[in-house]
Amino acid sequence: MRRSASLQRLLFYGLSGPIVALNVWLLSVLFRYFQSPLTILSFAAIVAFLLNYPVKLFERARISRTQAVIIVLLVTLTLFGFLGITLVPMVIDQTIQLLNKIPDWLSSSQDNLVQLEAFAKQRRLPIDLRVLANQINASIQNVVQQLASGAVGLAGTLLSGLLNFVLVIVLAFYMLLYGDRVWYGLINLLPANIGIPLTKSLQLNFQNFFLSQILLGLFMVVVLTPIFLILRVPFALLFAILIGISELIPFIGATLGIGTVTLLVLLQNWWLAVQVAIAAILMQQIKDNLLAPKLFGNFIGLNPIWIFVAILMGYEIAGLLGTLVAVPIAGTIKGTFDAIKSGKSGDFMSTVTIPHDSDHN
Template identity: 45%
Template sequence: MHKSNKVLNWWNLMTPVARAVTIALVAPLLVLNAWAISSIFDYFHSLLVILIAASLLTFLLNYPVSFMQAHGATRGRAAIVVFLFTLSIFLGLGVTLVPLAIEQAQQLVLRLPEWFDSGQRQLFLLNDQIESAGFPINLDILAEQITDRLKSSLQGITGEVLNLAVFTVTSLLDLLLTLVLTFYLLQHSDRLWQSLIEWLPTSIRQPFSQTLRLSFQNFFFGQLISATLMGSTLTIIFLVMRVPFGLLFGLTIGTMALVPFGGSVGIAIVTLLVALRDIGVGVEVLIAALIVQQIVENLIAPRVIGSVTGLNPVWVFLAILTGARVGGLLGVVIAVPTAVVVKSALVALRSPTPVIVTPADHAAISQPNTIAEKPEQKAKEIASSQPVES
């Protein structure tokens, strides 16, 4: 009997009181370990951010490198070509779109006070129409409170925009280190990964490696496809609709869509900002963004990448909150695929055989028609397929 089965049987044989005592003893240790890991992460935050960011870039770029290797190119030559091509794309975006987006962001910050005043006037007009219709509702106080809070928040946003140049200078060294580490990881990632998984037991090396790869692959490619389609499509739509700062708003929604639920938050923020200036245009922006979001997330992305995580949306949300608390923005990025790996490990511990469940298996389990047939039905089919003796 496997060790996991022994642990599960031991847990099932325990009385409820014994289980409660065990949980009470183990829970503080888990909390203490989590606090220690968080403290270590905070101390080595800069180094870990560089390492994890370079690892994620290497993971994504490893697919074209492997494709070129399959067609006869050496690992080193393929890594150089892919790295230079990716770097040229980033430089092109940095020269064209990024300066325009930063310029529009600065203009938006300057115009936000006017938009707040416009939003306050629209609330006053709405209040007058409601009072003229005979409804005992007064929005004047609400309008003043909303305007005051938004203006106070504007001061913080303005300070962050003014410090944007300083932030860019201080992060330049980290960016260069990340690019250099990515370049070397692309050339030697296969041998490095093999040396790492050799520390694991032989029986779970391949299942763990496959589960980890599929979890991150499905998540990142799914989010990347959704974010790219949403960002590019909404940018074009906003420019056609002549929405103020359409390029900035489209890129903002697309960037936030890289994180689960980020696209919805971005749509809400953009709609609120546009509605401050003109509530009619805000409604049009909301309708267009929701239509594009539903098409991308429910029709296009699932057909291209299939099931992304296999996690319940509640667990996805909790994983994002935990990742944000522990690792900030980088924790948000890796929270969901990490949660998928943890769930697969827990499912493997409960199963009678030590098999790690992949995200594709989670998706199959959620669809009853794709599961193996019932034993009775299978037995009938086998019996019907046997030749009848005369």
């Protein structure tokens, strides 16, 4: 009996790895084949999850769900319209200016390397920066070519983005109205001990995760924009928004956002880049250690290693979209299994921990 049990465990652990790898490969193939509709459906589901909060508030005021959904969508569209008129043109203009400036910044950085090498030769220091200079020159040519090719398809990209935005809003509207019926119709196909915890886990993880990440990202944008303006950072609004958006990617997003902005500023002014990095890291620490715990409390968390693994698998399967939904999906799976093991499907908590860099120091 013991040999049989040990053999079963060996087979289970031995086959689980290849099965997981095969499933990841199949999911990545399916996503690439149905990338456009799956992306629109995923963003529509995220929007529906977020808008479900204010819809429930209106329902508590004895307003029918249809009326509540219409009111919330009208307010949301009004807000997006206001941002589209005021903020979006500024961001697009700064983005175009930044793309035009990058070749000049790379050229100036190449000149600085030449001066540094000449300075080193005068003092007989063994420094050869020709390879790095050649790489920068190749990067300049690559950037120029990409800008030339990207400018041609800019109008088509904006038109496609606007169409996708309309589709996301329309789908989110119908998900808010009829999503429960479709979901529970699918859940009824599963046993009750799986369907109930899966439903609660999915709702709690997605709502807690995206709401918290969006609020924290807004905090970074609101705080960093005036700081960058005081420091006279070029493209201050664009850089602050870039760091705020990077907050949506857990675990590594903030580091990537701050690192990218610092590198771009470094191409122009190294001392300004140091100031930008210090200000952004300081605000990030305030957000992680003071704001986040007070806003969202303590959740039952995933191990940081599993968070990182989930992000890597999500990126392999669905690219940027996969990195956004990897953590709440992993939390949903963990929460469902925990509820099934405990046998308390009705007593459930969110398993998503909002990962902060301070937790890993």
